[in-house]
Amino acid sequence: NAGVTQTPKFQVLKTGQSMTLQCAQDMNHEYMSWYRQDPGMGLRLIHYSVGAGITDQGEVPNGYNVSRSTTEDFPLRLLSAAPSQTSVYFCASRSAGSYNEQFFGPGTRLTVL
């Protein structure tokens, strides 16, 4: 199993550009989530999904869109990038049940100029 994979590893955008961060998992997990990691703030939940066709907002959803058309994939879209979105983004997945471990991808480091 590859686990949770993310692409790209690094990305530099100009203010106003759009892009999609890709996330895929091959563990047949129902739950997938996107977090951003900023210094001194830990990880903050952006959006999450409890299954294909179902998504919901986390703590910091503004400026981001998600969709979940398949169990495997959960892309994160930045519609119009802003410098405040400079961060490291992590995708995670887990199976149903609140006790279950969450598996994280390696992260995408995004810089918005």
Next chain:
Amino acid sequence: GNSVTQMEGPVTLSEEAFLTINCTYTATGYPSLFWYVQYPGEGLQLLLKATKADDKGSNKGFEATYRKETTSFHLEKGSVQVSDSAVYFCALRPSNNDMRFGAGTRLTVKP
């Protein structure tokens, strides 16, 4: 609401020293509690977890006990190694899907 407060770092210790990283939480209901570790350039990995009061999670010499009366889940290790240098995150998951993380504590262990 649900939140986690972690001891601020960075923490620097000598090899074989005793480690404690404090974590307290605020939550409704009965959350599950977790410690994750992040090594440089990598994603987070689960270190240990506890799912109910008085449970003790343990892994790789690390331990943490779920204390409902003090709403705490402090991470401890009796003798740290250089390879334990990393950032440690305390996290809680209430009965819904919204997992909350602390700010992280950076640990550096010197030989």
